Amino acid sequence: MPYHQRQMDYDWSQSAMPKTTSMTTTSRMSNQHVQRFPCGNCNSVFSRKHNLQYHLKFECGQSPRFNCPYCAYRTRHPSNVRAHVRRIHPGNTVYVVDICKTELLQFT
Ligand SMILES: [Zn+2]
Numbered sequence: 001m002p003y004h005q006r007q008m009d010y011d012w013s014q015s016a017m018p019k020t021t022s023m024t025t026t027s028r029m030s031n032q033h034v035q036r037f038p039c040g041n042c043n044s045v046f047s048r049k050h051n052l053q054y055h056l057k058f059e060c061g062q063s064p065r066f067n068c069p070y071c072a073y074r075t076r077h078p079s080n081v082r083a084h085v086r087r088i089h090p091g092n093t094v095y096v097v098d099i100c101k102t103e104l105l106q107f108t
């Protein structure tokens, strides 16, 4: 009889063990789970929602529309053109050719 009781006690403590283990596993998993914002159109993954929104607005699916006025350099970001002109065409006026606006002007 005493043996049986001891076994019962042992079983009880053992059944409590996996509970603790599973709890630590869950909390560790939630710590590892870094929020990611994958783009639905390409393979890009972003750590911030803002970056994904920026990507969707200016990069993904967008054709480069900002042109260097001095060469064929074309990019999706007007700031890239400004940096490009300063670096590649020093001494020239730094401005950006917006292809969309140019086409619109030529059309009217
Ligand atoms: Zn994308």
Ligand SMILES: [Zn+2]
Pocket (backbone or CB within 6 Å): 068, 069, 070, 071, 072, 073, 084, 085, 088, 089
């Ligand atoms: Zn250029």
